[in-house]
Amino acid sequence: MKYCALCVQPDTRPGIVIGEDGVCNACIQHRNRPQIDWETRRLEFEAMLQKFRGRGVEGFDCLIPVSGGKDSIYQVFKMKYEYGMNPLCVTYRTPLRTELGQKNLNALINMNVMHLDVSFPLDVERRLLVKTMEEEGSAGIPCHMGLLSVALKTAIRYKIQLVVWGENAAQEYGGTVSDAKNPYMDRNWCLKYGCLQNREPMSYQCETISERDLIPYDLPSDQELKDSRIAAIFLGHFFPWDPVENYRLAQKMGFSKRSSGSVLGLYDFADLDCHLIPIHHFTKWYKFGIGRTFDNASVEIRNGRMSREEAINKIRNHRDIAWKENVDALCEFIGWDFSKFQACMRSFANPALWRPTAEGLVMDGFITGEKIVDTSLYE
Ligand SMILES: [Zn+2]
Numbered sequence: 210m211k212y213c214a215l216c217v218q219p220d221t222r223p224g225i226v227i228g229e230d231g232v233c234n235a236c237i238q239h240r241n242r243p244q245i246d247w248e249t250r251r252l253e254f255e256a257m258l259q260k261f262r263g264r265g266v267e268g269f270d271c272l273i274p275v276s277g278g279k280d281s282i283y284q285v286f287k288m289k290y291e292y293g294m295n296p297l298c299v300t301y302r303t304p305l306r307t308e309l310g311q312k313n314l315n316a317l318i319n320m321n322v323m324h325l326d327v328s329f330p331l332d333v334e335r336r337l338l339v340k341t342m343e344e345e346g347s348a349g350i351p352c353h354m355g356l357l358s359v360a361l362k363t364a365i366r367y368k369i370q371l372v373v374w375g376e377n378a379a380q381e382y383g384g385t386v387s388d389a390k391n392p393y394m395d396r397n398w399c400l401k402y403g404c405l406q407n408r409e410p411m412s413y414q415c416e417t418i419s420e421r422d423l424i425p426y427d428l429p430s431d432q433e434l435k436d437s438r439i440a441a442i443f444l445g446h447f448f449p450w451d452p453v454e455n456y457r458l459a460q461k462m463g464f465s466k467r468s469s470g471s472v473l474g475l476y477d478f479a480d481l482d483c484h485l486i487p488i489h490h491f492t493k494w495y496k497f498g499i500g501r502t503f504d505n506a507s508v509e510i511r512n513g514r515m516s517r518e519e520a521i522n523k524i525r526n527h528r529d530i531a532w533k534e535n536v537d538a539l540c541e542f543i544g545w546d547f548s549k550f551q552a553c554m555r556s557f558a559n560p561a562l563w564r565p566t567a568e569g570l571v572m573d574g575f576i577t578g579e580k581i582v583d584t585s586l587y588e
Pocket of ligand 1: 213
């Protein structure tokens with residue numbers, strides 16, 4: 210495992226490529242930010258909006274996929290209040306939405322927008338979650354498929370041609386240069402950067418999950434998007450993206466952070482809408498040898514708010530454990546017990562990072578220089 214010399218991301222993280230100078234592609238993209246002519250991009254954005262104003266049915270100018278998190282509140286604020294666009298907001302309702310997630314979604318609804326909350330059949334969600342846990346070691350795949358497909362299909366159904374996403378993951382967290390520079394999102398982007406692990410939704414068809422069960426999760430084809438003249442854009446392409454700034458704005462609109470501190474990672478204002486998302490991030494521990502703190506600290510370093518040394522100290526003191534509250538919610542939903550969850554997670558431990566020992570799985574070469582034993586990661 211090789212770590213970036215500037216941030217704390219290792220080359221095991223998908224999308225991260227560390228160059229000869231020891232610096233990762235996400236840091237290089239961030240370092241090039243001042244060279245981006247943001248004023249030109251803003252003007253391009255404003256010119257583009259003119260093409261979409263008043264074009265959707267029922268008077269909608271754009272569609273905004275929202276979770277109720279800080280970023281979605283920022284997206285709505287930008288489009289509705291700054292640019293006077295009339296958005297239709299749509300949420301994929303995760304089966305394990307938290308109380309705080311609902312409260313924050315209500316704050317977004319209070320911004321006076323039309324909002325759709327789309328639930329999928331719970332029994333299918335359950336079977337699909339079991340399948341993706343068992344086959345991909347991921348608790349985040351069904352909800353990512355759901356949120357991507359609901360957004361794009363609702364835009365097609367309502368004939369809304371502008372879909373406004375938040376950041377481009379390829380630009381912010383590592384991806385190819387051409388993907389990072391692309392303002393548009395398409396089916397291929399979803400498979401590559403949308404946490405789907407490059408696997409087609411329909412490929413989950415099996416004895417327990419029918420083709421019909423999966424249709425709502427499937428993504429529209431690029432041809433369908435083209436025929437419907439959908440432009441799905443990243444707001445982060447046109448305006449510099451900073452989760453901390455988004456949080457500051459969201460707070461003014463009634464968004465609440467987690468009062469008991471961060472669930473995982475460094476941010477107490479992120480990853481709090483759904484019990485499954487913290488587990489989705491937790492899986493990275495086994496697969497890539499990182500926790501959410503690595504992601505957050507890397508963003509903080511790139512934005513000049515944290516030194517690399519401080520970040521390593523945070524990693525040392527802030528293990529990205531799996532929280533009982535989240536694990537219990539998942540287990541209750543899919544009918545597993547804790548030991549089954551733990552065995553499933555451990556079965557996805559990357560053998561290049563972890564070695565089995567009598568005391569448990571051990572990782573060598575960790576960024577803090579310490580020997581890491583997996584047993585302490587549950588609370
Ligand atoms: Zn880096």
